[in-house]
Amino acid sequence: MPELPSPVSAVDGRDGLDLSADVVELTRQLCDIPSESGAESRIADAVEAAVDALGHLRVLRFGNTVVARTELGRATRVAIAGHLDTVPINDNLPTRFVTVTEEDAAADVPGTRPGEYLWGRGTVDMKAGVATQLRVAASLAAPRHDVTWIWYDNEEVEASRNGLGLLSQVRPDLLHADFAILGEPTNGGVEGGCNGTLRADVRTHGRRAHSARAWAGVNAIHLAAPILERLADYEPATKRVDGLDYREGLNATRISGGVAGNVIPDLCTVHVNYRFAPSMSLDEACAFLESFFDGFDVEIVDRSPGARPGLDAGIARAFADAVGGEVRAKFGWTDVARFSALGVPAVNYGPGDPQKAHADDERVALDEIRSVERGLRAYLEDEA
Template identity: 70%
Template sequence: MLTTGLDLRADAITLTKVVCDIPSESGNESRLVDAIEAALDGYDHLQVLRHGNTVVARTMLGRARRIVIAGHLDTVPINNNLPTHFATLDEEAAAADVPGTRVGEYLVGRGTVDMKAGVAVALKLAAELEAPIHDVTWIFYDNEEVEAEKKGLGKLAAVRPDLVEADFAILGEPTRAKIEGGCNGSIRCDVRTRGVRAHSGRSWTGVNAIHKVAEVLDRLNAYEPQTVRVEGLDYREGLNATLISGGVAPNVIPDECTVHVNYRFAPDKTLEEAEAFMRGVFDGFDLEVRDRSAAARPGLDADIARDFVAAVGGEAYPKYGWTDVARFSELGIPAVNYGPGDPQKAHADDERVLLEDITAVEQGLHSWLMGERA
């Protein structure tokens, strides 16, 4: 085996910290990708390929079924100005979120939850499991946290669809070591108001575009979040303003203002139906769709999915955020989310993963892939 800076013989908790300590904000994953490619290249039972900043490592054992286990390498931006303390953690953990800090039963830092703990587990098992009962394709990809056109898994599927073919897929997204089926879809749009620019000392000669945004916000405030049941799982929707911009100068009446709105919708809707809903909410306003990703139904009716659920949890829950299970769903591949960490801590200032979650997911995947049963 080659000696590299990323030792895949380490325990999963140690490996999680090492992976988290290599910064990899979206668009800047190459250092981590290089380390992963070099580490996996040292294992004879894996065929290792690279496309851009996506690494694929797969067994070629001739098994009857193939499983994809995938995880994204990028994180949201590093926060260098963390609060001086956390409600449930030692103050020493608040210094910075890269490198990570081990505090009691947690590992704290950017990416610990979303989703480098899941990546670390996958890396360890990829190196360790030479003869799983299914062939496995391990995929580590870039740019998941940004707009759809940049996502590494989508780019890989477009140019090498053979590398994502499988009978079942597992995403190591945070699920508290439980199984979460499907995912909500996401549409992001800009809602614009327009006015007439003027000197603020003669405001009556202009029309204030920022003031017009009040109606946009009123419609958002009037929205009541829906809970939609799909194949036995309850998906909670959301419609929220996430950004707002407008204004020219302190003494100028603005002629344009933009509210960025994100709609998270349940998998009972198509992209077209979700977009039509948004256009209905903001009827009368200029609306431009900036990004959209389809939802995914739970996908738990396939035999292999039921076997996985029975082996590692016995119960499934809904995934509220968008994940790449939707991409596999579009390809006709049943897929679930299963990884360490509480999804409510994803992207948080105090992002932290419970160490026992890492161990539980490692044991669950190891046992299932090796055909072991308690």
């Protein structure tokens, strides 16, 4: 993939953001501020300073979460949110422009298109989405709906640290809206709702002994074989919810056990992730997992509910019609679930291929960034 010439940034200062810049250049500015989960203060400072200078937004700061609101007295309010953090950098910053050829695309993940891309950590997940939001927030002072823009921290880590979740606890009123949009990568299409997710530790217990006298112990790792057999035999269901098809998944993601090379292990833990359709409640999902691993020690260690698509709401359907394209199901979990729990219908809409999220060659198509900016603007512009 040959590199394209890199434009010179129009921004003065270490972390200044130029919200009047082309949305692709703004994406690059955002990505080039390192912001791994737990280290978002620099980028939050930059975003806060940029939107605070606009004048038409009321800006509030909660930790490293920035909220900017229009207060025009519109009959409806839309919440539009995006997270500022990324997974760890792995020699993929600073960003650069690359060209994906027909040959490159054929050798890459299914669905890759040839064209011009911005390469680097955060380009897909989800600085391009944040850039489109910031551009529209800056340039559209009088949208047809009042808008609450929310840019938050710690989305890529455990739910207890999630900035949007913490905001919902201290200021739930700021999440109240008639409709919500999350800028998660969707290839520039609309993805409704999301699957729920559970993580569990499934344990077996044995008895330690010297490995030269294995008969004196009970090998906990060997006892875990039926756990893996059940997982290997599991056939994931596809469930239709409000007209969209959600594919479920149940997988071991980590296994640990043993204390030394010559000791029969007395404990083995299989870490399992269950992705379930939003028609199932958290209690139902937990009950399924405990039944599936009946006979084993099961501890649910993290849980997040799914979100129904909410496309039966007129305001949500109007958004899908405004941006065009087919509405699909979101297989992964996203923070649309936090809005759904408050009774707010929510969808995912952002540039970038989700298959490239967190990848070392993470990259976003330039035309998708511009397309999503146009889509948001078309939805929010006053028709008068």
